Amino acid sequence: MNKPILIVMAAGLSSRYGGLKQTAPVDDAGHILIDYSLYDARRAGFERVIFIVAEALEKDFREAIGDRIAKRMDVRYAHQKLEMLPDGFHVPDGRVKPWGTAHAVLCAKDMTDANFAVINADDFYGDSAFRSIYDFISLEADDRHHAMAGYFIGNTLSGHGHVARGVCKTEGGALLEITERTHVEARAGGAAYTEDGVTFTFLPDDTVVSMNLLGFGSSIMDEIDAQFPVFLAENLLKNPQKCEYYLPLVLNRLLKEGKVEVTVLPTHNKWYGVTYADDMPVVRNALAKMRAAGVYPDAMN
16 A cells, blocks of 8 residues: 655645745745645655646746655656646636645546545644644544544634634534634634625634645545536535635535435644745744744754
């Protein structure tokens, strides 16, 4: 059996941050946020990584990340392209928005010959989350059994604006459903989300959310592939410019159909990310403290 693969979703620019945030230094040594994730991933056991990038940005990613990471990991690149659609579908006129996280992962299908984990390029997940996911997909993942790192929402918020979060319904350590909430704001004792910008629903601190650290048996690629034309048929007419094919949509359908089980691997790690420019000082300060405490070495290359 081939060793697990790490898939890194890094295809997009951040409109809210105003630049290619994945290559912004987060410490005085010049490391970027993905350096910390890849360091944790290597410690957990991952040896292969596939970066999902926009074709036009591959050169930047090679220079900022790939060429040096390739000295320690087997690095591949897959391109997320708008025109990568099932037969019978075409890109709507004027559409520039990528098709979403499930489509991004699908772009690596031909390179994926083993169980795999998925992460965002611009998130800090913490070492224990990577260990839990790696152990699961090495020992337990198969056609039916998958996993998700479960973060507590109070550990995942920005103090500088709203965020999107996959809010989870769980039972006995199993995932029942993920609902994508696109406008979640910090509140005392937790968070609150809104669908209309007026009415807010409170979520306590210990609400479990997905941060797209997921572990899959390799066959999930076939399910993502099979569901994509169904998604497009249902959504293109309603929202041709902005509909997105999210990984939670795939999992929710499979869970509803009883085809899979998703184990929630709880982590008390605090998530860090740069959703807004004002998040950067917070991230830099947190990582500086971890380095001072010996959690990360001065040189991670």
